[in-house]
Amino acid sequence: MEKGQLLYEGKAKRLYATDKPEILWVEYKDSATAFNGEKKAEIAGKGLLNNKITSLLFEKLQKAGIASHFVQQLSDREQLVQQVSIIPIEVVVRNIVAGSMAKRLGIAEGTVLARPIVEFYLKNDELGDPIITEDHIELLELATSAEVEQLREKAVAINQVLIGFFHEIGVDLIDFKIEFGRDSNGAILLADEISPDTCRLWDAKTKQKLDKDVFRRDLGNLTDAYELILTRLGGQHS
Ligand code: C5P
Incomplete structure (x- = not known):
């Protein structure tokens, strides 16, 4: 290659x-x-x-x-x-309130949600990635309503699997952002990355933040936190 x-x-x-x-x-x-x-x-x-x-x-x-x-x-x-054609929608799934949801709705960080919440954001740096509804997605012709349904279903399924992976290593999955793309047949595939840059991950016992909030909020050494996630997942750090 x-x-x-x-x-x-x-x-x-x-x-x-x-x-x-x-x-x-x-x-x-x-x-x-x-x-x-x-x-x-x-x-x-x-x-x-x-x-x-x-x-x-x-x-x-x-x-x-x-x-x-x-x-x-x-x-x-x-x-x-x-290669996929990225759908310009950031799909966020939340299990515990934090970040922009805490700020937008005035709910305390750490509040456990009765069921996962799925949100859509427009992937557009100039506009600051605004939160959008399914009506906005239709208006902007970003995806069909059947595709939006797929995005929601896939996001919820991915959340369930990820919660399990992180639970096994003593980490709570607070929230995360994923992106999807269409392949040459139009099938929707999970794309981009899933990492501590795109997830909120808290140690299940100590509630220590092991994600990009360490950088956003100047909470300490970012790579120490990411290394901990990698080694707990069974990866090797060289
Ligand atoms: O900032 P907010 O609370 O909306 O972020 C929700 C989740 O999505 C967080 O895990 C954050 O790291 C992730 N995110 C991201 N890229 C963005 C916006 C949010 O990875 N552009």
Whole structure:
């Protein structure tokens, strides 16, 4: 497999073509951003940790019957993925109130929800990723109503599986963001990444934050927290 031209550079990853049709080469960067890019830093080792954690979780999800764009981990910082057309909707699932939900609705952080809440956000940096309804999705022609139903169902199923993985390692899954894409047949696949950058993860006993809130709120050493998640998931840190 040959790495081809750079197709896209985002805040946390670079995407390259390969010599194989419909297979892309992803490289995880060390850049950390928060508050829609207002807070920025380079954190040595973050890209490596997110690549390893995402690869491990996508492999585990595939074994649990959740299809994704993930093909294989190539190296510490690189993985191969199937090319999909990303649906510009960020799907957030919440089990415990935190972050923007606590702020928006005035509910105390840490409140346990009776059932998971699914939210949709428009993936648009210029607009600051606003929260949107299914009517907005239809208006903007981002997805059909049948596809929105699929996004919701898949998100809830992924949440159930992830809660189990994290429970086994003594971690509570508070909330997370996922993205989906359409493959060349129009089938919807889980895409992007699942890592402590995109999830809130609290130690089940101590409630210590083991995710990007460590960076957002200056709570200590980010890579120590991510390393703990990787090693508890059974991954090796080099
Ligand atoms: O900020 P908020 O509370 O809405 O975030 C909900 C979840 O989605 C958190 O786990 C956060 O890390 C993730 N998220 C993300 N990328 C965004 C917005 C939120 O990964 N652009």
